[in-house]
Amino acid sequence: MARFGSDVAVLTEQVQKVEGLGTLDKGPEKTTQKFMGTTRTYLQSKLDDTAHEITVTISLNLRKRTDNYIYKIFRAWNNLCYNKATGETTLKEEYCADWFKIVIANRAGDIYRQILFHDMIMVGGIAGVEDLDYNAQDLVDITVKFASDWADDDDA
Numbered sequence: 001m002a003r004f005g006s007d008v009a010v011l012t013e014q015v016q017k018v019e020g021l022g023t024l025d026k027g028p029e030k031t032t033q034k035f036m037g038t039t040r041t042y043l044q045s046k047l048d049d050t051a052h053e054i055t056v057t058i059s060l061n062l063r064k065r066t067d068n069y070i071y072k073i074f075r076a077w078n079n080l081c082y083n084k085a086t087g088e089t090t091l092k093e094e095y096c097a098d099w100f101k102i103v104i105a106n107r108a109g110d111i112y113r114q115i116l117f118h119d120m121i122m123v124g125g126i127a128g129v130e131d132l133d134y135n136a137q138d139l140v141d142i143t144v145k146f147a148s149d150w151a152d153d154d155d156a
Contacts, residue, residue, distance in 0.1 A: 004072075007069050007073060008073060014060075015058055017057040019054065019055040019056075024052070027047075028044045029044050030042065030043060030044070052151055053146070054117070054148075055144070055145050057141050058074075058143075058144065059139050059140070059141055060129075060139070071129070071142065074144055077122050097121070098118070098119070098120075099117065099120065100117040100146060102114070102117075112156040115152070117148035118150050118151065119150070120148045121148075122144060124145045126142050126143075127144075
């Protein structure tokens with residue numbers, strides 16, 4: 001992804017929505033046990049899943065009227081694991097980003113929450129460009145899903 005240079009740095013300007021942060025606050029589910037006609041409720045000893053999957057909605061803005069640079073970045077990332085044109089596959093180290101940071105701040109710019117997802121991979125491709133609607137007057141948005149095995153969640 002180094003070939004995209006400064007384009008990657010401006011992606012944050014196009015983010016419209018981030019979904020799936022609820023896994024950061026996930027707790028053990030309940031389980032029940034029957035004993036002599038009564039039901040006892042307990043918390044399970046472990047979480048059923050510790051991975052994170054987030055969905056990011058991003059506006060597709062063109063640079064210089066024809067350069068769809070945002071779409072190009074995610075299309076290239078999508079082709080890193082499996083390239084449909086050549087059939088080439090790669091190892092996880094080739095398609096895995098070291099980190100993915102979400103910073104939440106107040107209007108004054110003071111950061112009150114920072115989430116750092118580690119070993120982030122793009123999953124499922126790019127959604128939102130399957131159909132063309134010539135009557136739509138809205139900007140075109142894409143959604144991209146990411147998965148991470150672990151994250152640091154720091155509150156101020």
